[in-house]
Amino acid sequence: MAHRVLRCITDFFVYETAKSVVVKSWSVGIINRVVQLLIILYFICWVFMHEKGHQLRDTGIESAVMTKVKGLGKFNNRVMDVADYVFPSQGGSSFSIITSMVVTANQTQGKCPETEKMFKCTTDGDCMNKLGSNLGNGIVTGRCLNNSDGTDGQCEIEGWCPAEDDTVSQNPMKEVENFTIFIKNSIRFPLFNVTRGNFPSSLNKSYIQTCHYDPVYDPFCPIFKVGDILRHINQSLDSITDKGGEIGININWKCNLDYNVTNCNPKYFFTRLDAAFENSIASKGYNFRFAKYYQSEDGPERRTLHKAKAIHIEIIVSGDAGKFNSVPFLINLVAAFTSVGLATVFCDIILLNFHKGAEEYKAKKFEEVSDVMSEPASNRLYEGSQMSIKALEKRSNDSGTFSIGRRDPSNQ
Ligand SMILES: *[C@@H]1O[C@H](CO)[C@@H](O)[C@H](O)[C@H]1NC(C)=O
DSSP: OHHHHHHHHHHHSOOOOOOOOOOOOHHHHHHHHHHHHHHHHHHHHHHHHTGGGGEEEEOOOEEEEEEEEEOOEEETTEEEOHHHHEESTTOOSEEEEEEEEEEEEEEEEEEEEOOSGGGBOOTTOOOGGGTTOSOSSEEEEEEEEOOTTSSOOEEEEEEEESOOOTTSOOOOOGGGGGOEEEEEEEEEETTTTEEEESSOTTOOHHHHHHOOOBTTTBTTOOEEEHHHHHHHTTOOHHHHHTTOEEEEEEEEEEEETTSOGGGOOEEEEEEEGGGGGTTOSSOOSOEEEEEEEEEOTTSSEEEEEEEEEEEEEEEEEEEEEEEEOHHHHHHHHHHHHHHTTHHHHHHHHIIIIISTTHHHHHHHHOOOOOOOOSHHHHHHHHHHTHHHHHHHHSOOTTTOOOOOSOOOGGGO
């Protein structure tokens, strides 16, 4: 047992040092050079194809977006202009275009019957259990307002009266398909201090006033027709005005600053952002409420409540820039050079396993030397392996190991 432990320890405490064996064999020599050549070719291709691999990258894009919607529509026999249908009106990167509304005019604070079906009185005229509900247009008082004809009535609520009835259907504003959205996007890559705009400042005024974005014919036109956007995402106008919806306009900047900065231009992509909830029962489409308040002459404060179905538009800016940098390039270069050594591994496998005379090569390559304690023993080692001494004279350029300052006994 102790003997085995000792063997284990002596086997562990060994040092391996490389020894160069020069093999004068045509077949292995050719394989070696071919493999080296292939590795070098591979790396040359790699460097050219992965141009971005040795660039310094800036992903911290800074962006500002300004929007302006234009167009006139008709809704409920009323002409609607931008101030009527764009919400909020500041012209930011996130806004809604209202396509239809349920308007409840002249509301005041008071008590009145609820309009929602779920707030019908129970058969015994009870409304109490509805108290505390977040649904509905007001706080349920508990009183049941039975209809005069004896049928079950609605529960009474306290709040803004008359209560909104949003079941009335309205024809959406169809003209929205001809509305245009002007987008001004300026970005900056802080690392390289490069500033760009989404359209060249050389575009003339008449072009900007009449053009519509098209990925092929007008890729720099910053004006987007709502109908065109819907076509790009394969949606019909009805599918989005029916319940409202969300559309994303992605502005993607991918800039290679090794080239002229005028080549740094954005690409536009369009997505239906609420596509994930297309089949959801709980929440479909996009709508919101807002109210306009006014003071009536006879006293109480009044408001007009609007429930709007809208196309919500979200402008999402993303991108990165790259520029040549020597550090990643050098790292790649060093990796390329060291990989040339892989040819040795490959040739060793062939030489030591599949080549004729593999056993002899193995014996030459792996030589065991026990601890050399005294001078005579060292001499014996030299005499014993003439081969290895001769090999010392030959320089092996491949592994870069050739002896310096070791005297060759035969030269004396
Ligand atoms: C949109 O514009 C086109 C061309 O000007 C016109 O033919 C079409 O009727 C317009 N659509 C609506 C809904 O007004």
